[in-house]
Amino acid sequence: MALALAGSAWAANSTYHNPILPGWHSDPSCVQVEGTFYCVTSTFISFPGLPIYASRDLLNWKHVSHVWNREAQLPGYSWATAGQQNGMYAATIRHRDGVFYVICEYLGVANKDAGVIFTTTNPLDDASWSNAVTFPAPKIDPDLFWDDNGQAYVATQGVQLQAIDTTTGEVSEPAIPLWNGTGGVWPEGPHIYHRQHGNESYYYLMIAEGGTAEDHSITIARSRNLTGPYTAFENNPILTNRGTNEYFQTVGHGDLFQDTKGNWWGVALATRSGPEFVSYPMGRETVLYPATWNVDVNGGWPVLQPVRGEMEGWELPEPTRDVPGTGPFVDDPDVYDFGEEKGVGKKGKEGEIPRNLVYWRVPKKGAVSVVKGKGLRLVPGRTSLSGEPGGSDPASKAISFIGRRQTDSLFTYSVDLDFDPKKDGQEAGVTAFLTQMSNIQLGLANVDGELSFRFNVSGKVKTKAVPKKWKNKTVRLEIKLAEPGTEYTFSASLADGSKDDKVTLGTGSVKLLSGGSGSFVGTLIGVYATCNGAGKGPECPSETPDAYFTRWRYTGNGQYISAEELIPSVFTRPN
The missing domain is CATH 2.60.120.200 (Jelly Rolls)
Structure with a gap:
């Protein structure tokens, strides 16, 4: 099975503890730009929303901004939101040509559910985040992906794909269905990665399915074309703790990124509840795991290390709290x-x-x-x-x-x-x-x-x-x-x-x-x-x-x- 390969996929160079973002930090998405890692997490009805955390070592995370920090960025939505778990759902953060993009969906306002795109060239400054560009989003958890020709695409729950103009919010119709997962409920949280393996080039579609409770998991499929058809990995899921006695449960909704040495890492949400799943006041937190793409061992499919409280993996960057921007570190008193x-x-x-x-x-x-x-x-x-x-x-x-x-x-x-x-x-x-x-x-x-x-x-x-x-x-x-x-x-x-x-x-x-x-x-x-x-x-x-x-x-x-x-x-x- 794929998960059994995790321990042999890399040398055990570093040890660290999960979660890296303790407390309510669900649905994480991360990028690395010029040696600094940036992550965003869900905030639902709370405000300011969509916090940006920055780190240079993957363990010390400074809260450097909020993407949604002014009511005027999305006027009229917050007070019109009745549901306690509506608002800013799972976001994706990406960087292209010097611009940071955060794409999300605001859910729960009658006749006003909207996809939103915020941009900045300086994620360390609240005021620099733009007003929202809105787009029609009947599905949650939007991902943002650019093909080699520079065309931007949004993939959403389901999973479906549309071309998008990030400056106007215009999307192509109809949406193209890509993959509906392996049969688990709520196939969502899609992320698309384009990978070259020797002469082989694939689009990988990684999603969450099984719901966000005990059956949560990460599964993956790939295709030679962005629009499909996608073939599921035979050893799915590639990450889950369902059916185990592990303390970290509900593992899923992941994203992958690289460090400056080219090593791959992933983040996901998890709940410190144990299999009883009755006591978890901090809710869904952000965990970190090493990942590898090994053509010889795993046919080019990613191998993700199972989530535990103590982890081993790639050599981490040198520990430092010399992180740009202002704001407290997540573990500061x-x-x-x-x-x-x-x-x-x-x-x-x-x-x-x-x-x-x-x-x-x-x-x-x-x-x-x-x-x-x-x-x-x-x-x-x-x-x-x-x-x-x-x-x-x-x-x-x-x-x-x-x-x-x-x-x-x-x-x-x-x-x-x-x-x-x-x-x-x-x-x-x-x-x-x-x-x-x-x-x-x-x-x-x-x-x-x-x-x-x-x-x-x-x-x-x-x-x-x-x-x-x-x-x-x-x-x-x-x-x-x-x-x-x-x-x-x-x-x-x-x-x-x-x-x-x-x-x-x-x-x-x-x-x-x-x-x-x-x-x-x-x-x-x-x-x-x-x-x-x-x-x-x-x-x-x-x-x-x-x-x-x-x-x-x-x-x-x-x-x-x-x-x-x-x-x-x-x-x-x-x-």
């Missing part, structure tokens, strides 16, 4: 002192929102900002995290929330809060958030006229009065996930460091934030503010106080790479 004169700490500047923080849909104008001397300001929204009461105004879908991906199996997160709620329903706090239907909240709230802690586990609420000596003081709220990584613990203390006053307000199982209403996404850790339906339209009553957050800290405390093996959160940190 958060040390954000919002509102201080000197800025938000070493990860950002005064007035800026750190790049690794995201919203759930585009926020209302002015809903989130950094105010000198006060902190990260959240203007409470009438709509709560659960989406209630909503309303007919499109802005009512926006919630006052900002968070970062949970990127560690074990972590500690804390933030200081100044908030003085005067009326029932006024609330601000911290949350472990999967979707608006699945989240855990700890808020400081006015409950029946009394300042209280309000702990909410997916709609099950309990309250506890705030100690009288805490009133009018800054409160520190904490979320912690400790060994064995099965329950979030929510607690509160005074921000002045009075440890003896720390109180635990509740716990919630990671199973609550695994799959269910968010099988495509992953847990975000962050803050929120709401008046829980008071007011009219999308607005809270004018007397509703703003919430100010300072001293934002997130620290990874460990990564599981198997059900039993825990390693430090920082996978690779060069001297």
